[in-house]
Amino acid sequence: xWERERFTLDQGLSRAVRTAFVGLYEKGLIYRGTYLIxxxxxxxTAVSDLEVEYxxxxxxxxxxxxxxxxxxxxxxVATTRPETILGDTAVAVHPDDDRYRHLIGQAxxxxxxxxxxxxxxxxxxxxxxxxxxxxxxPGHDPADYEIGLRHGLPVxxxxxxxxxxxxxxxxxxxxxxxECRKRLWxxxxxxxxxxxxxxxxxxxxxxxxxxxxxxxxxxxxxFVRMKPLAEPALEAVRSGQIRIVPDRFTKVYYNWxxxxxxxxxxxxxxxxxxxxxxxxxxxxxxxVAREDPEACSHCGSTRITQDPDVLDTWFSSGLWPFSTLGxxxxxxxxxxxxxxSMMETGYDILFFWVARMIMMGLEFTGQPPFRTVYLHGLMxxxxxxxxxxxxxxFIDPLKVMDEFGTDALxxxxxxxxxxxxxxxxxxxxxxxxxxxxxxxxxxxxxxxNAIGRAPKRPGSLPEPTLGDRWILAxxxxxxxxxxxxxxxxxxxxxxxxxxxxxxxxxxxxxxEIAKLQLEEGPAHAWxxxxxxxxxxxxxxxxxxxxxxxxxxxxxxxxxxxxxEQGGGLGPADGWEQALIVARWPEVExxxxxxxxxxxxxGVIRSLVTAxxxxxxxxxVPPRKRIPAVVVAGERRRLIESERKTIAALxxxxxxxxxxxxxxxxxxxxxxxxxxxxxxxYLPLEGLVDTVAEKGRLSSELANVQAQITRLETxxxxxxxxxxxxxxxEKERAKLAELKQAEERIRSQLEGLGA
RNA sequence: GGGCGGUUAGCUCAGUUGGUUAGAGCGUUGCGUUGACAUCGCAAAGGUCGUAGGUUCGAGUCCUAUACCGCCCACCA
Numbered sequence: 001x002w003e004r005e006r007f008t009l010d011q012g013l014s015r016a017v018r019t020a021f022v023g024l025y026e027k028g029l030i031y032r033g034t035y036l037i038x039x040x041x042x043x044x045t046a047v048s049d050l051e052v053e054y055x056x057x058x059x060x061x062x063x064x065x066x067x068x069x070x071x072x073x074x075x076x077v078a079t080t081r082p083e084t085i086l087g088d089t090a091v092a093v094h095p096d097d098d099r100y101r102h103l104i105g106q107a108x109x110x111x112x113x114x115x116x117x118x119x120x121x122x123x124x125x126x127x128x129x130x131x132x133x134x135x136x137x138p139g140h141d142p143a144d145y146e147i148g149l150r151h152g153l154p155v156x157x158x159x160x161x162x163x164x165x166x167x168x169x170x171x172x173x174x175x176x177x178x179e180c181r182k183r184l185w186x187x188x189x190x191x192x193x194x195x196x197x198x199x200x201x202x203x204x205x206x207x208x209x210x211x212x213x214x215x216x217x218x219x220x221x222x223f224v225r226m227k228p229l230a231e232p233a234l235e236a237v238r239s240g241q242i243r244i245v246p247d248r249f250t251k252v253y254y255n256w257x258x259x260x261x262x263x264x265x266x267x268x269x270x271x272x273x274x275x276x277x278x279x280x281x282x283x284x285x286x287x288v289a290r291e292d293p294e295a296c297s298h299c300g301s302t303r304i305t306q307d308p309d310v311l312d313t314w315f316s317s318g319l320w321p322f323s324t325l326g327x328x329x330x331x332x333x334x335x336x337x338x339x340x341s342m343m344e345t346g347y348d349i350l351f352f353w354v355a356r357m358i359m360m361g362l363e364f365t366g367q368p369p370f371r372t373v374y375l376h377g378l379m380x381x382x383x384x385x386x387x388x389x390x391x392x393x394f395i396d397p398l399k400v401m402d403e404f405g406t407d408a409l410x411x412x413x414x415x416x417x418x419x420x421x422x423x424x425x426x427x428x429x430x431x432x433x434x435x436x437x438x439x440x441x442x443x444x445x446x447x448x449n450a451i452g453r454a455p456k457r458p459g460s461l462p463e464p465t466l467g468d469r470w471i472l473a474x475x476x477x478x479x480x481x482x483x484x485x486x487x488x489x490x491x492x493x494x495x496x497x498x499x500x501x502x503x504x505x506x507x508x509x510x511x512e513i514a515k516l517q518l519e520e521g522p523a524h525a526w527x528x529x530x531x532x533x534x535x536x537x538x539x540x541x542x543x544x545x546x547x548x549x550x551x552x553x554x555x556x557x558x559x560x561x562x563x564e565q566g567g568g569l570g571p572a573d574g575w576e577q578a579l580i581v582a583r584w585p586e587v588e589x590x591x592x593x594x595x596x597x598x599x600x601x602g603v604i605r606s607l608v609t610a611x612x613x614x615x616x617x618x619x620v621p622p623r624k625r626i627p628a629v630v631v632a633g634e635r636r637r638l639i640e641s642e643r644k645t646i647a648a649l650x651x652x653x654x655x656x657x658x659x660x661x662x663x664x665x666x667x668x669x670x671x672x673x674x675x676x677x678x679x680x681y682l683p684l685e686g687l688v689d690t691v692a693e694k695g696r697l698s699s700e701l702a703n704v705q706a707q708i709t710r711l712e713t714x715x716x717x718x719x720x721x722x723x724x725x726x727x728x729e730k731e732r733a734k735l736a737e738l739k740q741a742e743e744r745i746r747s748q749l750e751g752l753g754a
Numbered sequence: 755g756g757g758c759g760g761u762u763a764g765c766u767c768a769g770u771u772g773g774u775u776a777g778a779g780c781g782u783u784g785c786g787u788u789g790a791c792a793u794c795g796c797a798a799a800g801g802u803c804g805u806a807g808g809u810u811c812g813a814g815u816c817c818u819a820u821a822c823c824g825c826c827c828a829c830c831a
Contacts, residue, residue, distance in 0.1 A: 054828095061831085078831060092831095126830060134831050143829035202831095248758065255757075255827070347826095378825095386825095416767075421759075422825090426766050428780050435779095435793045442791035449790075488770070496768070496778075511790075609797085615785095616797045622786050707775065714774075718811040727773055727812090 016323035017273040017316045018290050020364060025288050029225045030265075032277070032286070036138075036145040037264050039217035040207045041163030045268035046221050047207060048312060049261060050351055052214050054203040061200035062185065063131065065193045066091050069107040069116055075100060076195055078130035080202050081140075082188075083180040085110065086169045087158040088117055090136040092147060095121035097132055111193050112184060113170050120151050140216050157218050177215070222266035222275060222309065229359040230257040236358060236368045244373045245489045246420040249347060256351050265312045272310030280304050318356035321369035328364075340370050347375040347420055348386075374489060377422040387425075395425050407547035408434035414546055415495040436499055437550045440543070443507045444554045447532045450514070451561040454529040455522035457568045462523045466642060467513040468531045470601035473594035474505055475535050482542055483587045495546045502539050509605065510535070516648050526567065533562060533570045538585040548580065555579040603635060603676060604642050610675045611650035614682055617696075618671060618689070627656025629667050631679040636661045639678065672697065672748035676737060679744050694752055701745045704738055711735040 024030040037046045062082050065074035075091055088110055093100035100119070107116040124147060125134045138148030139157040148155060158169045165172045165180050172180045188194050205214040234257050236242045237250060244250045266275060278287045280296035281303040287293050295302045316323070321343075325334040339361070345354060354373055361369035379387045379394070387394035400409050404427075411433045417423040464472075478501045485494035510532075517528040536558060544551045556578070562570040576582040611628065620626060628650075632639040639646070639659050647654040666672065670683040671693055711731055720728055 080831070124830090129830055131831090136831095141829075141831080143831080146829075252758075252826070259827085418768080418770095424766065426780080429766070431793080432779050435791095438793045439791070442794090444790080446790035490770075493768075493770090500778080507790085508795090515790095612796060613798085617784095619785080622796075703775085710775075714811085719774090720811080722811040723773075731774080 012326065013316065013323055014273060015290075016319050016327055017311065018276045019328045020319055020323075020360065021276055021311070021315075022288055022290050023364065024224060029228060030222060031225065032220065032222050034218060034220045035223070036140075036142055036216050037219050037221055038205065039159075039161070039163075039215045039219065040210070040212065041159075041161065041215055042210055042212045043207070043269070044161050046219060046264050046266060047209075047214070048264050048314075051208045052205045053208050055206055056201055057204045059200050059202045059204070061130070061198045063195035063197070064111065064188055065195060066108045066111075066133070066135070067193070068103060068119075069109055071106075073103070075103060075108060075119065075133045076131040077133050077135045079135055080200060081181065082185050083165065083169075083172070083177050084137040084140045084158070085135065085184065086113060086165070086172065086180075087137045087139045087156040088135045089138055089148065089153045089156055090117050090120045090151065092120050092122045092125050092134045092136050093132065094123060094125040094127045097125075097127050100133060111188050111191065112172075120153075122147055122150065139218050142216055145216075145218075155218055159215055159217060163215055221264050222277075222311075224263040224265055224315075226260040226262055226359075229363055230260045232362045233257055233355060233359045236362060242358065242368050242371060242373060245375065246418075249350060249373075249375055249420060253350060253355060257355060263312075265315050266307075266309040267312055268308075269310050272313060273316050275307040275309050275311060277307040278304040279307065314352050314356055317353055318360040319364070321357050321361055322365055338365065338369070339367050342372045342374055343370040344374045344376065346378055348378055350375065372489075375420050377417050377420055380422050380424050386422075395427075400427070400430055404430045404434040405437055405550070407437050407550045410548075411436065411495065411499075411546050415492045415499070418492060419489060436503065437547060439503055439507060440547070440550055440554065443502070443511060444536060444540075444558065446511055447529075447536050448557055448561050450518060450525075450529050450532060451558075451565050451569060453518075454565055454567060454569060455526050456566075458523040458526055460523070461527055464527065464531070465513075465517060465524075466597060466601055466604070466638075467510060467517070467645065468527070469591075469593065469597040471506060471510040471531065471535055473591065473597050474501065475538060476588060476590055476594065477598075479538065479542070479585050479587050480590075491545075495543075498539065498542050498546070502543075506535055506539065512649060513645055516644060526569075530569055533558065537570060540579060541582055541585050544579050544582075552579045555582070600638055603638060603678065604646060607639075607675045607678060607680065608646060608650045610673045611646075611652065611680060611682065614671050614673055615651070617692075618682075618684060620684065623651070625651055625653035625656075627683050628652045628658070629663070629670070629681040629683065630657070630659045631661075631663045631666070631681075632659055633661060633677050635678050666748065666751045668751070672751060674700070674741050674744045674748065677740055679748070690752055694749065697745055697749050697752070701742065701749065704742050704745060708735065708738050708742060711738065 021030060038049065038052050039045075040047050059080055061078050061080055063076060063078045064082070064085075066077050067074045075093070077091060079085065091108055093104065095101070095104070103119045104121045106119050108119055109116055120136070124143070125132065134144075136144045136147055136153060138145045138153055138155040140159070145155070147153070156168050158165055159177060160166045163177050165175050165177060167173050169175075169180065172184060175183065185194065185197075205216075206212065207214055234254060237244065237253060244253060276289060278289070278293055278296070279285075280287070280299060280301050282301040283296060283299040285296060285298035287297040287304065289297070292306075293304065296304050319327070321340065322334060322338050325331060325338055327334055327338075343354065343357070350373075357369050361367065381387055381393045381395070385393055397409060408430050412426075412430045413423065415433075416426075416429060478497060481497055482494045485491070485497070514528050514532055518525045520528075537555070540551045540555045540558070544555075558570075559575050562575075607630075614620075615622075615626070630639050636659060643657055643659065644654065646652065647657050666679075667681045667683050670681040673680040673682070711734060715728070715731060715735065719731075
C-alpha cells in the first residue's frame with residue numbers, strides 16, 4: 001500500500017480550483033453519488049466519458065440458455081461478455097414479442113450461481129437483434145443500468161477495482177474477468193446451457209490514456225451537473241459573442257453541448273487538485289470548504305478526513321483563462337487581460353478544454369473568456385496517423401529546430417495547412433522554409449551593406465525609377481492583401497504571400513535592379529537604399545509573427561545600420577526598440593499611378609524573361625553579351641527609359657541594344673521573340689537554328705490562334721451581353737493584344753523565310 | 755445510426771465573396787559558380803482539379819448523387 005503522495009500545487013491555482021469547486025457545490029452544480037461510471041482497472045480510477053475511446057475489434061457473440069424456474073423452457077440470450085452473466089438481475093424481452101410474452105413475470109435462473117431473477121418487459125429490447133431477449137446487468141452496462149432503474153432492479157457488481165471477479169462471482173471469485181469468461185463458458189457448456197458462439201465485431205471501450213479495456217462499474221464519485229452550465233455556453237456562441245473558426249466546428253460544439261451528460265470529475269490518482277471535502281468519522285456528514293476545516297461543520301468533531309480523490313485535470317484547465325490571472329482576487333491582471341481576444345488550440349480538445357473554459361468562464365466571471373476560438377489541425381505522421389506519445393510516432397520538434405531552425409519549423413506549421421485541417425509534417429517543407437530564412441538573411445545582408453556605403457541624403461531627390469515605383473506598388477498591394485487575410489483568419493495564405501513577394505519580387509527582381517541604381521551616383525544611390533530599407537522594414541514587420549527570431553535579429557541590425565548611417569535613412573529615430581513591439585505596417589490605398597507602374601514593369605520583366613529563355617534555348621553562353629533589336633511600338637519610350645535595366649538583367653550588350661518604334665525589315669539571322677505588344681530580335685549569327693526557331697514560332701502561333709478562337713467564340717456568345725461590362729472589356733482587351741501578337745509572329749515567321 | 759473533412763502536377767499541399775489556357779515547395783531536366791545567397795541563380799517539362807449529373811454567359815470554386823480514404827459523435831445485447 002502506497003502512502004498517497006501529493007505534489008504541492010501552486011497555492012494560487014489551488015485556491016482558484018477550490019473556490020470554483022465549492023462555488024459549484026453550493027449552487028448544487030456539483031454532487032457526490034453512486035452511479036455507473038467508466039472504470040480504468042489498470043489505473044484504478046474513474047475516467048470521464050470523453051476519456052473513453054471505442055475501437056472496433058473482433059470478438060464473439062455467445063448464445064446461451066436462461067432456464068425458466070420450474071419448467072423445461074428456457075430463453076435464449078446472447079452476450080459479448082459472458083462473465084457479466086454473474087451480475088445479471090433480470091432478463092428483458094419486448095412486451096409484444098409473441099415468442100416470450102408468456103414468460104414475462106416468471107423467474108429464470110442465473111447459470112452456475114442458481115440465483116433467481118425475473119423476466120421483465122421493456123420496449124428498449126430490439127426483437128430483431130440476437131435472440132430478441134436481453135440479459136440485464138445493471139452493474140456493468142450503461143443501457144442495462146438505465147433499464148434497471150426503470151424496473152427497480154438490484155445492482156450487483158461482480159468486479160473488484162482491478163477487474164478481477166469479486167465474491168459475487170461465487171466460484172469464479174479472484175479470477176481475472178477474461179479468464180472467468182473462458183472458464184464460465186466451459187462450465188456452462190458442460191451444463192448444457194450453451195447454444196453457439198459466433199464471431200462478432202464489437203465496439204470495445206478503451207482508455208484514452210493507456211489503451212486498456214474500460215469496465216463500466218458502479219462507484220461513488222463526484223459529478224458536475226452540466227446542463228445549467230451548457231446553456232449559457234451554447235448561447236454565447238449562438239449569439240455571436242464567441243466565434244469559432246473554422247465555422248464548421250460550431251455545429252460540433254452545439255451538438256456536444258446539446259446532448260451533454262454529467263461530468264465525472266473525481267479521480268483516484270496520486271496527484272492533482274485534491275477534492276475539498278472532509279468526512280466526519282463521528283456523524284458521517286461531509287464538510288465542503290474553501291479553507292481546510294479544523295472540525296466537522298455539522299457536529300464539531302475533529303475526527304475528519306479529507307476525500308482522497310483528486311479532480312480531473314480538465315477541471316482546473318477549464319479555469320485557466322482567469323485562474324492564471326489571479327482569480328478569485330480582482331487583480332489588475334484579471335481586469336486588464338480578461339476576457340482575451342483569441343483562443344488558439346487544436347480541434348481535438350474542443351470539448352475537453354475549450355467548451356469547459358467557456359462554461360467555467362461564464363459561470364464564474366459572467367463573461368465569455370475569449371471572443372474567437374481558432375482551431376488548428378492535428379499533426380500527423382507520414383502514414384496519416386495522429387502523432388501521439390503513446391504511439392511514439394511523433395517528430396521531435398527539438399531535433400527539427402536543431403537542424404532547420406525554430407523559425408523554419410514555425411513558418412512551416414503556420415503556412416502548411418488550412419484552419420482545422422490536419423497537417424502531414426514534411427521535413428522537406430521545413431527545409432525549404434529554412435532556405436527562406438536564409439534568403440531573408442542574405443537579402444538583408446545586401447541591404448545592410450548598401451546602407452553602410454550609402455551617401456548622405458542629397459539636397460534634391462531624383463524621381464523614383466520605375467523599379468522603385470513598382471516595388472512600392474507591389475508592397476502596398478501585399479500589405480492590403482495581408483491585412484485582409486488576417487481579418488479573415490487566413491494566416492497561412494498571408495504567410496505564403498509575404499514569402500512569395502519577398503523572394504520572387506523583392507530579392508529576385510528589385511534587389512538586382514537596386515544594384516544597378518546604386519552605381520548611378522549619390523542621389524540615386526541614396527534613394528535606392530531608402531527604398532530597400534522601406535521594403536525590408538515592412539517585410540520584417542509582417543514576417544515577425546511567422547519567423548520571430550530571424551526577423552528580430554535582422555531588424556535590430558537594420559535599425560542600427562540606419563542610425564549609424566546618419567543620413568536620415570528610414571525613420572530611424574521613430575523606430576521602436578524591438579520588432580516584437582513594433583507597429584504593423586500601415587495599410588494605404590494604392591497610389592494613383594500604381595496600376596500603370598505594375599503593368600509597365602510587367603512588360604520589362606517579361607521581356608527580360610523572354611530573352612533569357614531564348615538564350616537558354618539557343619545555348620548562348622551565360623556571360624556573353626549579345627545585341628538585341630527591340631520593336632516596341634507604343635512602348636518605345638518605356639523600353640528606351642529602361643534600357644539599362646533590360647540590358648543588365650538580360651545580359652544584352654548596352655551598345656547593341658537598338659529600340660525602334662517600328663521596323664520595315666526585321667534583322668536577318670536572328671531569333672525573333674514576341675512579348676505582348678513588343679517584338680525582340682536577337683541577332684545570333686551562326687547560332688540561330690532556323691528550323692528550330694520556325695518550329696517554336698509555329699507552335700507559339702498555334703497557341704495564340706487557339707486562344708483567339710476561344711475568345712472570339714466567348715465574346716460572340718451570350719457572355720458578351722450577360723457578363724458584367726468590365727469582365728467583358730477585359731476579355732476584349734486580351735483579344736486585341738492576342739491579335740497583335742498573332743500578326744507579329746506571322747511576320748517573324750516570314751522573316752525566317754517561311 | 756448521425757455528422758464532418760479530404761480526393762488538384764511524381765510527392766506534400768495552397769487555391770474563402772464562381773470570372774475564364776490552374777499555383778507553391780520538393781523532386782525531375784538543361785545551363786550556370788569572384789563580388790547578398792549553391793541553404794543559390796537562370797530556364798524547362800509536368801495536372802483540366804475522384805466520378806456522374808445539374809445551376810450559370812462562365813464552376814477546382816455552388817447544388818444533387820456516387821466511389822474511395824480519414825475523423826467525430828452515438829447505450830443495440
